[in-house]
Amino acid sequence: MCARDHVGATVKTQPFLRSFVTPAALCALAFLIAMAAVLQYSLRAYIPGSLDPGGLTLANFTALLKPLYAQVFLNTVWICFLTASYTLIVGYPLAYALVHVRNRFAKSAILITVVTPLFLGEVVRTYSWIIVLGNNGFINSILLQLGIIETPFQFMFTRFGVVVALVHVTMPVMVIMLAAALSHIDRDYLEAAESLGAGRIRAFATVTLPLSMPGIIAGVTTSFAWTFSAFATPQLIGGGQVNMISNLVYQLGFASFNFPFAASLCVAGLALTLAVLSLLRLATRPLEKMGPH
Amino acid sequence: MSSTAADMRRDVPQAAGGAGDDIAVRFSGVAKRFGDVVALNDVSLAIRRGELMTLLGPSGCGKTTLLNLVAGFFSPDAGQVLIGDELVNNVATYKREIGMMFQNYALFPHMTVAANVGYGLKMRRLPRADIERRVGDVLALVKLAGLQERKPRQLSGGQQQRVALARALVINPRVLLLDEPFSALDKNLRASMQVELREIQRTLGVTTIFVTHDQSEALSLSDRIAVMLEGRVRQVGAPAEIYAQPCERFVASFVGDANVLRGRLDRVAGGEAIVALGDARVKVSAVPLTGLASAAAVDLFVRPEQMQVSDAPGPCASVGTVAAQIYQGGHVDLYLDSVDSVSGRLLVRLPGHEAMTRWPIGARVNISFDRDTAVAFPA
Numbered sequence: 001m002c003a004r005d006h007v008g009a010t011v012k013t014q015p016f017l018r019s020f021v022t023p024a025a026l027c028a029l030a031f032l033i034a035m036a037a038v039l040q041y042s043l044r045a046y047i048p049g050s051l052d053p054g055g056l057t058l059a060n061f062t063a064l065l066k067p068l069y070a071q072v073f074l075n076t077v078w079i080c081f082l083t084a085s086y087t088l089i090v091g092y093p094l095a096y097a098l099v100h101v102r103n104r105f106a107k108s109a110i111l112i113t114v115v116t117p118l119f120l121g122e123v124v125r126t127y128s129w130i131i132v133l134g135n136n137g138f139i140n141s142i143l144l145q146l147g148i149i150e151t152p153f154q155f156m157f158t159r160f161g162v163v164v165a166l167v168h169v170t171m172p173v174m175v176i177m178l179a180a181a182l183s184h185i186d187r188d189y190l191e192a193a194e195s196l197g198a199g200r201i202r203a204f205a206t207v208t209l210p211l212s213m214p215g216i217i218a219g220v221t222t223s224f225a226w227t228f229s230a231f232a233t234p235q236l237i238g239g240g241q242v243n244m245i246s247n248l249v250y251q252l253g254f255a256s257f258n259f260p261f262a263a264s265l266c267v268a269g270l271a272l273t274l275a276v277l278s279l280l281r282l283a284t285r286p287l288e289k290m291g292p293h
Numbered sequence: 294m295s296s297t298a299a300d301m302r303r304d305v306p307q308a309a310g311g312a313g314d315d316i317a318v319r320f321s322g323v324a325k326r327f328g329d330v331v332a333l334n335d336v337s338l339a340i341r342r343g344e345l346m347t348l349l350g351p352s353g354c355g356k357t358t359l360l361n362l363v364a365g366f367f368s369p370d371a372g373q374v375l376i377g378d379e380l381v382n383n384v385a386t387y388k389r390e391i392g393m394m395f396q397n398y399a400l401f402p403h404m405t406v407a408a409n410v411g412y413g414l415k416m417r418r419l420p421r422a423d424i425e426r427r428v429g430d431v432l433a434l435v436k437l438a439g440l441q442e443r444k445p446r447q448l449s450g451g452q453q454q455r456v457a458l459a460r461a462l463v464i465n466p467r468v469l470l471l472d473e474p475f476s477a478l479d480k481n482l483r484a485s486m487q488v489e490l491r492e493i494q495r496t497l498g499v500t501t502i503f504v505t506h507d508q509s510e511a512l513s514l515s516d517r518i519a520v521m522l523e524g525r526v527r528q529v530g531a532p533a534e535i536y537a538q539p540c541e542r543f544v545a546s547f548v549g550d551a552n553v554l555r556g557r558l559d560r561v562a563g564g565e566a567i568v569a570l571g572d573a574r575v576k577v578s579a580v581p582l583t584g585l586a587s588a589a590a591v592d593l594f595v596r597p598e599q600m601q602v603s604d605a606p607g608p609c610a611s612v613g614t615v616a617a618q619i620y621q622g623g624h625v626d627l628y629l630d631s632v633d634s635v636s637g638r639l640l641v642r643l644p645g646h647e648a649m650t651r652w653p654i655g656a657r658v659n660i661s662f663d664r665d666t667a668v669a670f671p672a
Contacts, residue, residue: 188395191393195389196387196461197390203387
């Protein structure tokens with residue numbers, strides 16, 4: 001209601017936006033139809049050997065409760081959680097440096113390093129990680145040649161390998177959101193803290209960190225939601241050993257041609273995403289109040 | 294209330310020894326540059342214990358840099374900064390035991406008033422009960438008792454400033470640093486906050502360094518003023534001294550209103566010089582005119598309230614025509630056109646309101662000065 005009022009007001013004050021209303025409505029309609037199609041597929045019976053679905057049924061959803069599938073859902077949530085956490089841990093110092101480094105070249109270097117993943121396709125990026133993480137890959141060959149290890153580390157086909165590649169995917173959005181939050185923190189707050197007896201670390205913990213909380217929440221939420229729908233990365237690096245919801249949907253839909261069941265997985269996945277994000281929002285509400293506004 | 298103040302007062306040793314024991318902050322030969330810009334150039338200045346010293350000057354004069362050197366946000370390129378007897382050139386800000394009030398107050402937006410004020414005490418790891426008590430005391434001192442649980446954004450500008458002051462004072466700082474604290478307040482509030490700040494500062498006896506570009510603020514608040522220009526301290530003295538005996542042109546024109554009249558040096562006798570202007574011979578201090586030849590052009594600086602106008606015929610310093618009258622309530626500002634004025638205009642400030650009818654626009658008047666009030670500098 002509130003959002004609609006806002007849109008109405010914006011359109012009124014900026015008349016040129018009116019010409020966008022029709023295409024926007026058409027797009028929304030197309031998305032709605034697609035969603036409706038998925039939803040109705042998920043409620044139809046699977047006829048083995050046929051691409052056409054059968055009559056209405058809830059069997060697809062009851063089948064989802066099998067431990068095999070539940071395990072994939074849990075695994076997905078866990079991978080999302082790990083990815084979001086690691087992205088935050090690696091991204092925060094990067095964002096901090098991006099905001100506070102004075103040298104223009106250093107700033108550009110950080111920005112380019114961080115943002116480049118956005119310009120590479122997911123598949124290209126994932127193949128690069130295979131080159132880095134493989135048994136004969138960059139990391140292992142260096143460690144082997146230096147004699148630090150005798151047998152290669154197993155990065156490929158492990159959850160760790162998948163998470164590493166996914167962190168790379170979500171890093172740009174995390175760093176940009178954190179940098180936006182950090183750049184809004186007035187330097188005077190830090191100087192005030194220091195003048196009152198706080199050393200660098202305590203000033204960071206009591207002032208910078210809480211004031212950047214809105215950025216942390218936005219970054220974690222977004223990277224969580226992005227990771228939830230990851231497909232190529234777990235497919236290629238997980239190699240069937242690490243399965244996320246998208247991989248399961250792919251297997252069921254395009255290996256078994258069980259469209260109704262695949263559709264029900266999509267619906268359940270979507271519901272789970274929304275549920276987890278709402279939970280996240282609920283849990284972070286007290287933290288959000290720490291922000292500057 | 295008075296017991297609160299007594300609790301918070303630092304032990305001020307009554308100066309028994311020489312004046313040297315009584316210095317709270319000392320700069321000696323301090324220099325600082327930022328890239329090619331020289332911010333401070335060989336500044337030496339001593340601030341006495343318990344006094345309110347104002348650093349006054351136009352923007353870019355180095356006054357804020359000097360304040361930040363005490364705060365420790367950076368260190369000097371040359372020279373020494375001492376707080377008490379301690380050389381603090383390379384002492385980190387958080388170890389300096391200073392209280393600073395920022396121009397925009399810099400209250401932590403995510404903390405309540407109590408948490409803001411108690412922050413410095415918490416950093417000093419005081420017990421929670423002590424913190425609560427001292428926060429309550431200092432909030433009472435700044436007349437904000439009971440607002441502990443508010444957030445800064447729920448406070449008015451004046452209240453925010455009181456919180457900022459309380460936060461800086463509660464840690465019993467060795468020096469209180471104020472960076473243009475009144476610039477964000479409207480005029481009426483500013484006046485009342487100035488009075489209050491002065492009262493609190495006197496009560497606590499806390500050494501205070503106050504940075505401002507507002508000369509009237511400096512005159513009304515300070516024990517002493519250091520007037521700065523282009524990275525140097527130009528004159529240090531009590532407000533009355535700075536106003537009445539400026540040591541150079543810049544100080545004379547920056548502090549207070551001044552009329553500048555072009556005269557000629559008549560003669561120098563001892564510490565005094567006589568300047569000829571019209572029929573008048575004006576006695577001034579010879580110090581700023583050292584080395585000037587007789588009959589050299591000099592500029593006389595005369596304050597608006599030290600000029601008199603009359604229509605009685607006879608010898609006078611200058612003549613002028615009333616160009617504008619500005620009624621100011623307690624006094625009248627007359628603007629006169631005069632050829633002797635360097636700018637072509639003179640400002641004469643007359644008490645009461647009679648001048649409005651006595652000296653109508655267009656009236657020709659004779660101008661004279663009060664005895665021994667003018668200062669002169671080489672033209």
